[in-house]
Amino acid sequence: MQRIKSMFTLAVLGMCILGLSTASLAADKFEKEVEKEKGAVKLIREVQRGGYDIITAAELKNLIDSGQDILVVDTMPYKAYKKIHVPGAKQFLFPIPEMGAWDTKETDGKSKKDYEALLGADKHKTIIIYCGFVKCTRSHNGAVWAKTLGYKNVFRFSGGIFAWQGAKYPTEKIK
Structure with missing residues (x-):
């Protein structure tokens, strides 16, 4: 019992x-x-x-695979970009805090003219800007400045390299 x-x-x-x-x-x-x-x-x-749009990892992968003429910009520090980035992406540093006025101390010494040169003369070209992950606002700064410079087709890949890796898409690195 x-x-x-x-x-x-x-x-x-x-x-x-x-x-x-x-x-x-x-x-x-x-x-x-x-x-x-x-x-x-x-x-x-x-x-x-x-005033920009957003794009998912799958949508970006489809754009890349389609062969469409696009520009992908990685806004992470060069050291991080060297380790891993979306294939074909170009690097241009932007800060995490919102950058209302251009500050070369926050862009690795680069000017608005340098950014515009990277983005190119075609203001209607599709431009995708990303950073590390959704909470990272480097890509927000990059997208805002692209729009400020007059580019019309600007997308923020908000999931960034983390979402790209999570989707198991190919990456590149610089040796």
């Missing part, structure tokens, strides 16, 4: 622990949703302010 009582007590205790951990997981699920919402709203507001 004592053994049955002990087993019953253990079973009830186990169910209580399981119930508490499930409630804890549910709370985490809701808290995680708040974080997702913050990130999504931040991205949407950046896109609205910047």
Whole structure:
């Protein structure tokens, strides 16, 4: 009888622990949703302010595979770009904080003219700008400045190199 009582007590205790951990997981699920919402709203507001469009990893891969004449710009520091980047991407550093005025200290000493030279003369060319991941705003700065310089077809690849790698797409590096 004592053994049955002990087993019953253990079973009830186990169910209580399981119930508490499930409630804890549910709370985490809701808290995680708040974080997702913050990130999504931040991205949407950046896109609205910047006047550019966004593109997914799959859409960018399709554009590259189509052979369409596009320019892909990696806004990460050169050291990161050297290690891994989207095939064919060109590197141009932009800072993480929003850059309202051009600051050569934040662009590795490069000027607006340097950026415009990289982007090219065709203001209607499709330009895709990326950085590391969704929260990274280097690509936002790059896209805003492309629009400011008069380029019409500017896209931000918000998932960046992390999403590209997550999709298992090919990458390049500089030796």
